[in-house]
Amino acid sequence: MNINNTFRTRNMLDQKFAQRIAKQLTAAISDKGYASIAFSGGSTPKGLFKELSNKNIDWSKVTITLVDDRWVDTQNTDSNDRLLKENLLQNYAANATFFSLKQADALTEQYLTNLTDQANSFLPLDVVILGMGEDGHTASIFPCSAQVHQGLDENADPALIKVVPTTAPYERVTFNYAALIQASHLYLHVVGQSKQDVISQALANDDAVAMPIRAFLQNEDKTCNIFWAE
Template identity: 35%
Template sequence: MEFHTYPDRDMMMLRVSQRIAAELGETLRSADRATLSVPGGTTPGPVFDTLSGADLDWSRVAVMLNDERWVPEDNPRSNTALLRRRLLTGRAAEATLVPLYARTPAPEDALDALSDGIRPHLPISVLLLGMGADMHTASLFPGADKLAQAMAPDAPPLMALRAEAAGEPRITLTLPVLRAALRVHVLITGAEKRAALEHARKLPPEQAPIAAMLDHAQVHWAE
């Protein structure tokens, strides 16, 4: 793990967006396509705002979420809607959105089709993760009903999980897909999450799922 501390959040968001743009550019210079996977929630929003204007051939970039709440895009908790508003705009509007949601009653009903959609875009070229104060990442929540299966070496690329802390049912990239990413960044803010990250390093991944990603991650933190 490499830990990067920034003087303030604005500087961190700018530097992380620049790093991601540079890494996507490196990928596109040596490969036909690149895949970027990002978290939902409000924390990475400023990264998206800057990244959307990056001078890249976005038509060759696929963008997918780490995970999604099982809600339609007109729901204010939809990560897909947030992604469309803040990242897939400006120059980045030319990127291909790889969906992690379909209009089915339950995520299990769409798993096969959504999995087929992401496989051509693996491995992930650049992965940006967040982390909750409970040490979850993506929708790999401690205590989730199928956490062990989602973290197993033979896990399918996508799984549906349910956890008390998650609220809605979730669909998430599984640990083998996350760990296969070529470049990994973790974005956290505040003293509580820094303390949680340090605690996670002392725990097994089933108790602190983020711990499974830290050995080859760049961690970015600002107060």
């Protein structure tokens, strides 16, 4: 784990983070001919999205997807799908391929199987950018959900799963831990002192079921780089 990526302002964070991501995507394209990246939603990454959308890289060879999404209409203001389309899939980045997690009306097991089969075409991901809630959830792996053990199962196949949180609205579709931890570059993007406090709490104990972010921050084989600004 690395906490050295601390910035005085969110604007500085967005600029530096976008530069790093662009370099890593370009390196992946050079190495294998394509790249893939998964983003988290919420208000935190909006500035990063705008910076990254203006990076002049070969976006036609990049697949962009989401770490997770709420099971709502893609025009809903709570949709991460909409968030990406309005803030990231613009400018140069409009040339990227977008893999939506919301492609049907019903969130069924068959849908999840089919969606996972499609995602296997670009897994493992080159870059994963996680967010984190005040309760220590990340992606849509919620400690309050009946699916928390399924989401954190390190022996499971990489997959997309359904989660029904009890402390947050909407059913969710999310990549599981097994899929996200395989990323070549793994990040946690957070802002504000309250999130720094949650990180400290997460590092003080290893119970990932109570705080799922611990599974990523305390993995012995994978570095989760933290990008933080006040």
